[in-house]
Amino acid sequence: MNVLTQIRRNDQPIYLDYQATTPMDPRVLEAMMPYFTHKFGNPHSRSHAYGWEAEEAVEKARSQIAKLIGADDKEVIFTSGATESNNLAIRGVAEFYRDRKNHIVTTVTEHKCVLDTCRHLEQQGFEVTYLPVQKNGLVDLDALRAAITDKTVVVSIMAVNNEIGVIQPLAEIGKICREKKTFFHTDAAQAVGKIPVDVEAMNIDLLSISGHKIYGPKGIGALYVRRKPRVRLVPLIVGGGQERGFRSGTLPTPLCVGLGEAAEIAMKEMVAEAKRLAKLQERMLKGLRDRLPEIYVNGDMEQRIPGNLNISFAYVEGESLMMGIKSLSVSSGSACTSASLEPSYVLRALGVDEELAHTSLRIGLGRFTTEQEVDTAVDELVRHVTKLREMSPLWEMAQAGVDLKSIEWAAH
């Protein structure tokens, strides 16, 4: 694929942070361009050709998205991104049904926008249960069943976690929610286009999609809202009543087209791409394990999207490692890169020791990652981890057989 040279200059670092964002597929950009240039009409303009052609493009995109998740066109609403979709889904149902139901169930590993929406609702009198997860990052289905009451309006559990890449048991969760007559919302930003998602088979009532996670443009997303049986929502943004009243505002035609095209490409290439990424993931992990002792993958290895590796490199601090691997772009679960001294809340929820949480890196592979990049990355990582271990008093102590857990540290 020589799209590589079109996407990146040679002097840029190797991009290994595909969970943070993805480059736009050139095919997506190509589909979008006319709607930035001569096909600029407002899709809601009913009375002329400019409007009609824009509307046609938006409706085609809607259909492409619906097909990806097994939904009906009428059930797809465009939003500005998954954050908005998550806000709309959870606040929307909570506020609509608040007279009868006031309880929400979610997990501790959700994306900040879900957790913050829930916290916001708590301040408005709702009750929220934040379910813990098991060591492998997966939710315990029995605990979920026990947490749902007849006051629960919605259960919100993300399909794939952005930090550790684990896949929740969506069909089983959906089944439990149906049994207990509560809505099931899933933030599927990291899942759609990567693993099969079928809203019918999985009994999903609300689903969030993000454009820039699937090689589409930034600034666009979608929310699937079930019509049979109907899910009612109080909208966040009101005005002209666009998107069936759920989300007012002129639709950004080129962005909608981009999301649609990205969805269709993902649907067509999902199986082949997953296979390719699984091999690259395996190659990277094996490359590291062969040359570095004491490295640990965080989160379930089986229930995981191909392409995500969240690895703890014991005895080496994450930020110092990131500083060393200048030719690679990854992200870290270490404190120094977040504003507080606390390591990642997701890793903590898995029960990862604080020390180990400080040593972790999140590596994301994607559509444009090559074998050569994986090999170069492995070399860089091995080189720097080895160098930093030589500088580490913890490594020195561990090699000498000291049990680090038995030490009383003189913290400052």
Next chain:
Amino acid sequence: MAYSEKLIDHYENPRNIGSLDKDAGDVGTGLVGAPACGDVMKLQIKVGADGLIEDAKFKTFGCGSAIASSSLVTEWVKGKTIEEA
């Protein structure tokens, strides 16, 4: 990452990494910090008969600024008396 050039220099080429013999009579060893906070530093100094610090070595588990500051400390203390350092 907006680190100064000097800090980056100390990170790339740290001075005085290593260990002194911790059982030797003229070597002092300090270990401070906690892995849970993400910062652990071991500093060792060798003190001569004249009370001046002859040599210093360090090892650090921590972020770029932790490593750089440890490295800088080992440069500063050499040649000073214990009180001065």
